[in-house]
Amino acid sequence: MKLLPKNKKALIKAAMGQIESDLLIKNIQLVNVITGEIYPANVYVHEGFIAHVEEGELKEETPLAKKIIDGKGSYLIPAFIDTHVHIESSMMTPRNFAKAIIPKGTTTIVTDPHEIANVFGVRGFRYMYDSSENLPMRQLLDIPSCVPSLPGLENNGATITAKEVEELAPLPRVIGLAEVMDYIGVINGDDRMLDIIDVAEKHGLYLQGHAPYLSGRGLSAYLCGGPNTCHESTTPGEALEKLRKGMFVDARNSSIARNVKEIWEGVKEVKFFDHFSFCTDDREADDILNDGHINDVVRYGIEQGMDPVTAIKSGTLNSARESHIENLGAIAPGYAADMIILDDLKTLIPKQVFFGGTLVAENDQLLVDIPDKAYPLEQENSVHIGDLKEEDFLIKVATKEKEVEVNILSYPLLDQPITTLESEILPVVDGHLSLAGRSDLQFVAVVNRYEDHSNIGLGIVKNFGSHCGALASTVSHDSHNLTIVYENPKDALLAALELKKSHGGMSAVKDGEVLHTLALPLAGLMSLKGAEELAIDSAKMKEANRALGLTIKNPLLRIVTLALPVIPDVKMSDLGLVDVLEKKLIPILKEK
């Protein structure tokens, strides 16, 4: 896509010096990410675009600009671009997300509204689109490609097919097809994915990829299928192979996954970095407030040994190219005037942030008003769970045996979402399974929360981390059903009812008492609160989780992938235990 000025003739006149420009930033050290040079310059901006760059000391006096800012020798760099982000993971609305990240110097994000699309489908997508109109930043959207992520093995709230892609592709701020997660589908040549890719290609959308651990022929096949970016590299060798095979490697530091170090380790010896960029993927409000956004990821890259200009280019120009945005990510005539003034190319703390030539933030403070707006979807309940009873949370077994061998999912590590399939011999009490005396085991229920379904998938998890009470969440990738990990049905029911009442969110219950509920009434995923307020609420929720035994750094992130049936080896869904590798359901009772 190309960003077009509204009045090209006026822009040309401003460039020629025939009319005053809107803005002149003089006396700065320009970081030119096209040549890799840094030199003194003065930058003219008119109606959102760079009109002219004058090198050296400012010579001419008239006509200048309506507003003149003296950079006093500070650096001027392009504003940052996030190549892949799920706004929903911040638990904020697009408007509140904008308020949080603009002061950090990110003025363009390429979002994948995949989470809300699993809840509300096209309506959810359109909410993210509509509510991000006319912001003092650029929110570009990719169309979610894998909704649901695993058809047939889980039930979510909506389906996106080639037809929906066709419907959404013409929207002006839609630029790509979002992470094609079903890489198995692609490399198997499945029609579902290839049809969606075909429509996206027909509309000129770029294809964002997602290929964790894929290598060798599988990676080649995926690239032949079309998607050619990946933000899922975690090992040095994986990153290098992807780069060599022409993939755009998005080095990610999210709230969950910090992969920049390993990726850089893998690629640092190559000569060209045109295909290297940065993304945040999922970053929570408090991490944004405390650490920053893309500036934090780029800074981390520099700490790992990246040359600052190469790192800045990777967070700006490379990102624009990867996302097929023509005139963004550099400071040159005809480019969108998104820029940052800062003093240190290593810490990357913005002094002033410009979006389209407008000063939008200064010293970490937003300077422009983003008025609150109400959208019907923000008030719509998406948590449709029926009249649950305690006994719904019991795993009944039709047997006369006193004990049975059951299939369970087990976590080898507390901070990794990878699981293994194991079995345990458990007692049967009053016709249902008992976990008495086994603090390493908890029950899991995945309660479908959508109108067309009323499934509850029940199972048992080992080494989840919590030991007592109940922990519930409607943030539960990717179908976002109500997922509850619990010691006893009573607490489970209370947690479920709590989230029914709040229209979604997270809740922790212990001994019949609600420790805390983080209400996320928008799609059961997002709060309407701003970053600061949300961070406080979120901190309380983490504390409540810790009270149940979950002591990892960010306990909120444990439950949210328990029902994500694309992470090996086994996961839960509303249909029960899922064998991720074999793509099939596993019965609770182990076959003899």
Place this chain on the structure above:
Amino acid sequence: MKLLPKNKKALIKAAMGQIESDLLIKNIQLVNVITGEIYPANVYVHEGFIAHVEEGELKEETPLAKKIIDGKGSYLIPAFIDTHVHIESSMMTPRNFAKAIIPKGTTTIVTDPHEIANVFGVRGFRYMYDSSENLPMRQLLDIPSCVPSLPGLENNGATITAKEVEELAPLPRVIGLAEVMDYIGVINGDDRMLDIIDVAEKHGLYLQGHAPYLSGRGLSAYLCGGPNTCHESTTPGEALEKLRKGMFVDARNSSIARNVKEIWEGVKEVKFFDHFSFCTDDREADDILNDGHINDVVRYGIEQGMDPVTAIKSGTLNSARESHIENLGAIAPGYAADMIILDDLKTLIPKQVFFGGTLVAENDQLLVDIPDKAYPLEQENSVHIGDLKEEDFLIKVATKEKEVEVNILSYPLLDQPITTLESEILPVVDGHLSLAGRSDLQFVAVVNRYEDHSNIGLGIVKNFGSHCGALASTVSHDSHNLTIVYENPKDALLAALELKKSHGGMSAVKDGEVLHTLALPLAGLMSLKGAEELAIDSAKMKEANRALGLTIKNPLLRIVTLALPVIPDVKMSDLGLVDVLEKKLIPILKEK
């Protein structure tokens, strides 16, 4: 644009190794222009695309490929791309041009059929499009943007407006708007150019630029207007400024203009070269046969000190990116399988050339058949000149004076097309100007050769180079009228009649005798002969030119810019002497 496989499922299967690939090139040193590395690899190709790249020694044995080529440790590089070329300047048809350049390793050219469009308009464009279908190379077309180049000051055969751009843009091999030469129009905000640019942008075409000597605010304004490439840099400072301002700098070595040395001198100290590429612009048959094509330009860049891998990237991947072609110019899965096997990264002499995985040339010999095809336009006469008489070539002056002061155009240098406006006092004999005894002066006639016009512009040129006889050409940029430089009307008429008979071309006449005529019957610009035969014919024509006194290296190129009213300071057109800078006609008699 993205190059799409016909059968993506088959390509994916080949990548997976589930079916045999069409081709395996094993045991090569892969020049990876994405990372800048060189390492041992094996490359699988299926149905025109790279299916898989296996690093190191070939491990697996089955299923392999229908055809296996052992690279024996030679280098494998992407095939070359020419970012800007006028096929007409080779005087060959698109099909014969293909035959000449494929053995040199160029498999993709971005052409500007600007010359034939000045003669035949859209019909000429469509001829170039149709006759380049289904070749064993990729001829992509940009739509000429400046036809005629200077409306109102010359008459050509056709006009291209926004309407014609709209008509041609949807053609599959049309990718851009060709060199926007009227940079004055752009930076003045003229509607003609901005309307054409708007239509091109609406259709997603990229905008090829042309901005000789443009700098400072003018260059910024031009970039704000949209075009962001330039192959017209001639000085080091110009090239550096363009690169810094985000322009794609095409370093050109044509038959006429060799600018690579100066351009490299200007940019060699920068850090990133993503915006640096190569082009030939205008290259004649014998230069292609003797020196090569883009491989020759890249080789020259390396001779100037460029790192070979950076230079190869500039002639492949960078060119594709500049031209908005997504999956071309690198050897990676999903990319078009255009490749060259060669032994020396400095001389760049192809051993084997592959287009879409098909071996199309080996050791400078074309291996595939490009059948001759006939097109109606090839037989259509475009030289419509009426019944000329000797006296048409006399410059009549209505005066009783014995001498008058006249405006003339003068060449300061023999090998440069730049001119100055001068005046001379000349005798009037029998009512017309006489040049008797002035071997530095010659008459010029520009005879309109199009059906709607019958103008003859007459003038006088100083230091053209020829001293006697008549030299005529229907290759006469950009309107391609019949231009004749002559000592006496008799020889001028003979030369004109000679070209009327041949339906265009070049002719040299002396003392009532035709020294040689190079027939160019296709649009008066191109021969139907192949490169070898044409080179012989062309050599004879050069010899004949030398007999008239034109002793420069390539005398054919002198006359062809005499009527090009975009090169300062003055030029001729069928309307008379043109002031290029002031954009107005100049009377022959100097005002007193």
